[in-house]
Amino acid sequence: MNKQKFFILDGSSLLYRAYYALPLLESGAGVYTNAIVGFSNMLVKLLNDWRPDYLAIAFDKGKHTFRTDMFAEYKGTRKPMPEELRSQVPMLHELAEAWGVPLLELEGYEADDIIGTLANKAVAQGMKAYVVTGDRDALQLVKPDLTVLFTKKGISDLAVYDEAAFQAEYEGLDPIQLIDLKGLMGDTSDNIPGVPKVGPKTAMKLIAAYGSVEQVLLHIEEISGKALKERLRENQQQAVLSKQLATIKLDVPVEFDRESFALGLDGEALNKFYGRYDIRSILRYVKKLASMYAGGTAGHSGAEGDEAARKLLEITLLQTEKEGRSLARKAAKCGSIYLVPVAEGKVPRRRLLAVAVALADAGGKRPELYYFSCNEDGCDDGGMDSLFAGMEMAEADQEPAAAVAKNPAWAAFAAALSNEKITKYLHGMKEFYLAGIEMSGRVVDLELTGYLLNPSASRYAVEDLAERYGSSNVIEKADGWQQAELAGWQCLVLADVAKAMTDKLAALGMTKLYEEIELPLVRVLADMELAGIRVNCRKLQQQTEQVAEKIAALAKEIHSLAGREFNISSPKQLGEVLFEDLKLPVIKKTKTGYSTDVEVLNELYNKHPIISKILDYRLWTKLKSTYLDGIAPLIDSRTCRVHTTFNQTVTATGRLSSSEPNLQNIPVRREEGRHIRELFEPGEGYDLLLSADYSQIELRVLADMSQDENFLRAFRQQEDVHARTAAEVFGVAIDEVNGELRRKAKAVNFGIVYGISDYGLAQDLHIPRAEAKDYIDKYFAKCQGVKSFIDKVVAEAKENGYVLTRYGRRRDLPAIRSSNFNQRSLAERMAMNTPIQGTAADIIKLAMIRADRALRNAGLKSRILLQVHDELVLEVTKDELAQVKVLLQEAMEKAAELSVPLTIDINTGENWAEAK
DNA sequence: AATGTCACG
DNA sequence: ACGTACGTGACATTC
Secondary structure (H helix, E strand, O other): OOOOEEEEEEHHHHHHHHHHHOOOEEEOOEEEOOHHHHHHHHHHHHHHHHOOOEEEEEOOOOHHHOOOOOOOEOOOOOOEOOHHHHOOOOOHHHHHHHHOOOEEOOOOOOHHHHHHHHHHHHHHOOOEEEEEEOOHHHHHHOEOOEEEEEEOOOOOOEEEEOHHHHHHHOOOOOHHHHHHHHHHHOEHHHOEOOOOOOOHHHHHHHHHHHOOHHHHHHOHHHOOOHHHHHHHHHOHHHHHHHHHHHOOOOOOOOOOOHHHHEOOEOHHHHHHHHHHOOOHHHHHHHHHHHHHOEOOOOOOOOOHHHHHHHHHHOEEEEOOHHHHHHHHHHHHHHOEEEEEEEEEOOOOOOEEEEEEEEEOOOOOOOOEEEEEOOOOOOOOOOOOOOOOOOOOOOOOOOOOOOOHHHOHHHHHHHHHHOOOOOEEEEOOHHHHHHOOOOOOOOEEEHHHHHHHHOOOOOOOOHHHHHHHHOOOOOOOOOOOOOHHHHHHHHHHHHHHHHHHHHHHHHHOOOHHHHHHHHHHHHHHHHHHHHHOEEEOHHHHHHHHHHHHHHHHHHHHHHHHHHOOOOOOOOHHHHHHHHHHHOOOOOOOEOOOOEOOOHHHHHHOOOOOOHHHHHHHHHHHHHHHHHHHOOOHHHEOOOOOEEOOEEEOOOOOOOOOEEEOOOOOOOOOOOHHHHHHHHHEEOOOOOOEEEEEEEOOHHHHHHHHHHOOHHHHHHHHOOOOHHHHHHHHHHOOOHHHOOHHHHHHHHHHHHHHHHOOOHHHHHHHHOOOHHHHHHHHHHHHHHOHHHHHHHHHHHHHHHHHOEEEOOOOOEEEOHHHHOOOHHHHHHHHHHHHHHHHHHHHHHHHHHHHHHHHHHHHHOOOOOEEEEEOOOEEEEEEOHHHHHHHHHHHHHHHHOOOOOOOOOOEEEEEEOOOOOOO
């Protein structure tokens, strides 16, 4: 029989996390952040994911009485909530009462101590104990049957530390030895001194060798390093005291009151509490929760509501081959189908779990809904299934998900997908490609369509499209729906919005852009994501170690130069050190305090030796946290490849973006960072990485669009375009242009592309504004084609309210008519920049489609892995190299016929750094 | 969640 | 007079 589960929550640290982690909330009391809602969300999720039998919340004495001053403030301004609203904010003890969960606090003891004591008592009684906290210190409690759940991001996302997970992170260390580590290294945030100058590294070494603080102190004489020996000798008492401070007490006089901890929810009390404060985000789960825990026993019923909702939608669940075949026939008669994929996980583990299908007949009746899922009974697994659609489940021992492909009905329905006479309206074609599903005939991806119609929107989920393009015909989404109902409802929305959206796309002249660029690109992107790029894990580990040492050394130097220890990564603390302790001049301020960015630090460079160390520290910590530690967990352990996601509906200009990890911002400009590129290599079966990048594509687009004679001539005669610009602007011959003049001209060219302003140029070049203005005036006098082009673009944007790229991609710029100078100026710069950046983006997208097709047609193994705005990265084999080069040149240089030639540079190497 | 900082084109 | 260069994503901190 399974052991009963006792959960004890660290209310103090969780409320604190909830305060920072919470989205804007609207409730009866106005708009504010409210930790109570965050805390409630966490409770709901905890109950859903873990099904506790017993539950209690511990507090530092007196802390739970906080309500408004600390936990509910106006967002943004961070001002305390106005007095008159305070009485409308729920207090924590009310919440605990509504949930029937005891709040525990004890004079003279911290929440940690109560938690440790009770968790151990629960284990002694034969239960499994779980500690939920935002405080890493609790990890010292981990032991058999005692697991620590630690908040990662936000509050609902929990890292699970059982014994195995602890060992994976702290190899060879006993959880209780964490207090010995702290005794030696201290903890600034907890005011634990430790032994001066002893950091994590030294502490680890000592504890690994001797086991505890006491043993270390007994063996001081054996320890190597004169200075270290001295410091240990001098700070013996402090070390022992620090260890005591870090120790969670396990002998708190508190009873394990089994009965009061037993979880039994009273739906009415919860409804009353959340109803009183009008907190709807929680109200919708109350019914389900209450039925789960009705009368104090954890039950798994409560499906009645689902049945009702499902009936309302009349979704037919399909399971057999016969059912699938029959639907395919029906679809052929209809002529069009609506598809919504349901997927989870990350490539290469991403699985298409289910597909909802709608068939709309011409009669105008409500479409028929069907659902293909992966389970035996054709239904989603109700057991671990979420109360919510939007939140992820606990990651605890999840089986690899089954896929819809295993459903015989789906396999039979493939006949409809390959039937050219059936139009497929869907949302997210990439999901299908990632699952290996092909389609023939007309495919209308309404997610992409939504993006083309308004690339400035932040989201294109079906819900957003319903709001933007929907009629009132679609029934309202109901709370408590499961996946099948949600996906079915989304199909109804697609059927509702499809015509309006495709009509609008045609009216705006973007059908061709969709059919010839965006849609064919999806397939290329899916293949790139599936391929991934190989990372050399051994090198990654080496670099991580080397960089860690550099950082530790720099931190030591910085602390000693500052005369005290502080968190160098905290702009706030760094500001205090530089501008208060060291009294350096304040260069500029941010809205919250002193600015400490590169610009500022560079100005202070000669004023104090600490500055260069801080710049180095920033450089190396950036590399370590973002590119070494950040990428490591995203590497597939079986293949050593990372699989980024290329987002096709993010940027306002038409560019792609890359995330998890972002492989479009791997360092290259500086030598130190460039080493990161050495980690990226050709994978198994390939010999080289190849990089093909467009030369000056944006300026060539500018030349083409503006027809400016200087630019046309420069590119046609293969001159150095920045040198040519310098020659014109500064009135010298092109071979008289020195590095300095060229640098300035280059900055002006960039400025033109970004939407020039004298202020921006002055900042970039570190020159007075008047001088910058002078450059721009001269530039426009010489390059009149460019001048009249940007004037024309801005004038047209004002006239129409939007701008277009060469291929008809559109960006609305309503702010261009704003009376607010700032907003209007920004819109004007966008008007100048978007046609250029966007056209370049169109061209490389075309090039990707052409290159991919050419590689396939030639039957080559070499393939595209990455796109970095003006560059494609491929992995190639030695014997295909020559052919690939020729084919890429054709695909990329001929992707568009401009008034000037498009040229590419190709480089290859054994890693990405060499292929530059 | 918001902010500051910094990596890329 | 106003007071910013265009387009992205990731990380650490905030008390």
